[in-house]
Amino acid sequence: MSVSPDIDALTAEILSSPKYRRLDLPPGTVQDLLRRELAAGRTAREALKAARAKLHTIVAPYLGDPDYADAARQLDAAFGADSTEALQQVCQTLLASHASTRERLPHLPKFYQAIFEVTSTPHILLDLACGLNPLALPWMGLPSGIQYHAYDLHAPRVRLINHFLSGYGLPASAHQQDILLEAPRQPADVAFFFKEAHRFEQRRRGCNRDFWQALNVDWLVVTLPGESLSGRHEKRDQQRRLVARTLTGLPWQVTEFEIGGEMVFCIDRRAGGGA
Numbered sequence: 001m002s003v004s005p006d007i008d009a010l011t012a013e014i015l016s017s018p019k020y021r022r023l024d025l026p027p028g029t030v031q032d033l034l035r036r037e038l039a040a041g042r043t044a045r046e047a048l049k050a051a052r053a054k055l056h057t058i059v060a061p062y063l064g065d066p067d068y069a070d071a072a073r074q075l076d077a078a079f080g081a082d083s084t085e086a087l088q089q090v091c092q093t094l095l096a097s098h099a100s101t102r103e104r105l106p107h108l109p110k111f112y113q114a115i116f117e118v119t120s121t122p123h124i125l126l127d128l129a130c131g132l133n134p135l136a137l138p139w140m141g142l143p144s145g146i147q148y149h150a151y152d153l154h155a156p157r158v159r160l161i162n163h164f165l166s167g168y169g170l171p172a173s174a175h176q177q178d179i180l181l182e183a184p185r186q187p188a189d190v191a192f193f194f195k196e197a198h199r200f201e202q203r204r205r206g207c208n209r210d211f212w213q214a215l216n217v218d219w220l221v222v223t224l225p226g227e228s229l230s231g232r233h234e235k236r237d238q239q240r241r242l243v244a245r246t247l248t249g250l251p252w253q254v255t256e257f258e259i260g261g262e263m264v265f266c267i268d269r270r271a272g273g274g275a
């Protein structure tokens with residue numbers, strides 16, 4: 001008689017490892033990874049190994065992190081100084097600590113201007129799998145009453161973003177949530193989904209389609225890197241295929257452009273098919 005693997009014990013084994021224990025990741029994410037590997041016929045040890053590999057791609061520690069406690073102190077000092085320049089200086093340093101936002105730094109604020117020229121300036125904005133991107137708010141040109149809802153599964157990042165939003169005078173509306181397992185239903189004018197759709201495909205091939213359809217937003221702005229992290233591999237055709245495959249048969253219009261090697265797909269979901 002085969003004994004079914006104890007998913008909770010395997011989950012605890014992964015989450016208590018030195019690599020992940022400070023991140024307070026949602027256990028549901030790891031349980032989902034393990035269940036899918038086990039359902040594919042792997043043994044408990046094989047599932048553990050495969051789930052660890054997928055979690056590495058999801059959390060992507062190689063993209064970089066600030067020292068979160070120090071980052072909060074730097075933000076407090078900048079808010080205390082009541083100086084836009086000081087705040088922008090700190091935000092720039094923090095944005096530079098993660099590869100996704102570092103690559104965007106030379107193009108602030110042009111990057112957001114170009115997006116909002118297509119979508120119009122939002123009043124309610126979602127930042128999905130946000131990383132440190134909300135720290136670019138001082139360059140986004142958004143109205144003071146903006147409702148900014150950010151989502152990430154990395155708890156120290158979510159805490160830092162809430163710390164920043166409160167100091168910036170906005171509600172602390174960053175949520176720790178696995179958005180693939182629980183797609184945000186918050187209605188919004190625009191949702192950012194930057195530099196993550198290709199990793200979603202690595203986690204579960206084809207999952208972007210249901211995810212993009214589940215959102216309750218007028219515009220979905222997906223960005224993807226035009227090249228690999230090392231700059232050695234051209235990715236543009238592959239990324240366009242990902243977007244085209246995901247949107248097959250949907251009536252949504254896409255406006256594509258590129259800024260600083262980041263491919264931007266502004267997807268207008270208002271024509272039929274929206275949630």
Ligand SMILES: C[S@@+](CC[C@H](N)C(=O)[O-])C[C@H]1O[C@@H](n2cnc3c(N)ncnc32)[C@H](O)[C@@H]1O
Nearest residue numbers: 100129130131133152153154178179180194195
């Ligand atoms: C490559 S970074 C991109 C960050 C940001 N979107 C940007 O481009 O500046 C990916 C981020 O997505 C988060 N993430 C990955 N999978 C997620 C999921 N299923 N739900 C919520 N956040 C997720 C990671 O924790 C990480 O902070």
